[in-house]
Amino acid sequence: MNNSLKFSWIQWAIGTAIAFLTSLLWVEIGEPRDLGTIEGTIGGTIIGCFQALILSRWLPQSWLWMIATLIPWGLMGGSNFGLIGWVAPRTDSWLIRLVVGLIFGAITGFWTGIWQWLVLRTRLSGSQWWIIINSLSWSVGLSLGWLVGGLLRWKTHLFLGEVIGLGITWILVGIQTGIGLGKLLERNFPTLKSRPSAKI
Structure with missing residues (x-):
């Protein structure tokens, strides 16, 4: 792949964290x-x-990614499940935070991954892997983020610990999804270069 067109998972992770x-x-x-x-x-x-x-260099209609991201998060916010990416668990139990984080993270990643896959599938073969990548990334990221947040809150007695924990969650999710998405783009780059833009 042309070096100027290589996908940077570091840029993706930093961009996600800043967002x-x-x-x-x-x-x-x-x-x-x-x-x-x-x-x-x-x-x-x-x-x-x-x-x-960040995706605009590889996906001509990257604005659809924004739509495919805001919809699932908006629906989660209005549901009983909750806005997991911005939620601090009530429990102080480290084990519960770890286990529930694994489960809720997997659900969050699966749900948001499906919506984003609707955009990727028009451009990338094997794009269904994004759903799995996103699910695993959120499962690991949320469980560790909640665990760290709980430990920091217990140590400092400050809610700021939870904020730092969620920040770690988004960084971990950004790193993992960035690496996975980079692999998908590298695998599909010749197709992306030659295939005309999908009409939606």
Whole structure:
């Protein structure tokens, strides 16, 4: 692949982390009942915008990525499941945080991954792997982020520990999904170069 067109997972991870920090200007981290559809839509839009800008070199209609990101987060915010990417668990149990984080993270990644796959499938063969990559990334990222957040809160007695924990979650998710997406793009680059833009 041409070096100028190589996908940088580091750029993806940093962009995702910055997007999360930017979202905190409008979305306050709290418990599930504190956050709703509006917060989910705002958070999803910001995350989607940053990621779409990075993807614009490979996906001609990358703005669709923003749409495919804000919709699932908005729906999650309005559901009983909650806006997981901005939620701090109530429990202080490290084991519960770890186990529930694995489960809720997998669900979150699967749900958002399906919507984003609808965009990728028009351009990438094997794009269904994105759903699995996203699920595993969120499962690992959320469980470790919640665990670190709980430990920091227990150590400092400050809610800031939870914020740092969620920041770690988004960084880990960004790194893992960035590496996975990079592999998909490298595998499909000749196809992307020769195939005309999909009409939607």
